[in-house]
Amino acid sequence: MAEEKKEPWLNYLALTTVIFAVCATLSTLKGGGYGSKAVMSQAQASDQWSYYQSKSVKGYLYELQRDKLDLELKIGGRGAAEYRKKIAFYQDEINRYKGEKEEIMKKAQALEATRDDAQKHSGAFGLAAMFLQIAILLSSIAALMKKKLFWFIGVAGGCVGLVYFFNGFLLFIK
Numbered sequence: 001m002a003e004e005k006k007e008p009w010l011n012y013l014a015l016t017t018v019i020f021a022v023c024a025t026l027s028t029l030k031g032g033g034y035g036s037k038a039v040m041s042q043a044q045a046s047d048q049w050s051y052y053q054s055k056s057v058k059g060y061l062y063e064l065q066r067d068k069l070d071l072e073l074k075i076g077g078r079g080a081a082e083y084r085k086k087i088a089f090y091q092d093e094i095n096r097y098k099g100e101k102e103e104i105m106k107k108a109q110a111l112e113a114t115r116d117d118a119q120k121h122s123g124a125f126g127l128a129a130m131f132l133q134i135a136i137l138l139s140s141i142a143a144l145m146k147k148k149l150f151w152f153i154g155v156a157g158g159c160v161g162l163v164y165f166f167n168g169f170l171l172f173i174k
Contacts, residue, residue: 010143013151017139020158023165024132030168031125034118041115048108052101059097066090124168131161 066087073083138154141147167173 007146009148009151010146013139013143016151016155016158017136017143020132020135020139020154020161023162024129024136027125027129027132027161027165027168031122031129034122034125034168038115038118038122041111041118045108045111045115048104048111052104052108055097055101055104059094059101062090062093062097066094120171121168124164124171124173128161128164128168131157131164135161 069083069087069090073080073087135154135158138150138157142149142151142154163173
């Protein structure tokens with residue numbers, strides 16, 4: 001039996017398909033990693049904001065106690081030295097909680113920034129995977145039908161996918 005002559009462009013089709021497939025696999029892997037990082041950062045940020053809220057409530061309770069004692073002292077309560085001592089203690093606690101809240105807020109905001117960055121990377125990798133998979137599909141159709149037009153369209157889509165793939169790492173497209 002005589003072998004059918006292979007068209008040279010099919011070698012390039014195979015090569016581009018392999019490149020697109022490797023990049024699509026890496027895009028899926030990296031996108032999933034960044035997606036997980038975004039979810040974890042959001043959960044941690046939510047935990048920090050809950051912690052912040054609990055510190056706010058505790059601080060507010062100390063403010064109420066301080067204000068109550070301050071009012072009693074002004075009305076003329078006995079044992080003014082004890083009142084002042086307790087008021088100073090409550091004020092120290094209020095100041096401590098304010099400082100702790102500032103640290104907690106900074107951590108929560110840093111986690112939110114990490115989440116936002118991870119979402120940008122994940123989105124770029126998701127678009128890359130989509131365009132690269134379409135390119136692979138069109139290349140497969142071109143190979144089956146031996147039509148260069150489908151391959152050219154697939155290469156164009158694959159190039160768009162490659163741009164998003166590299167954008168997933170560098171974020172040069174905002």
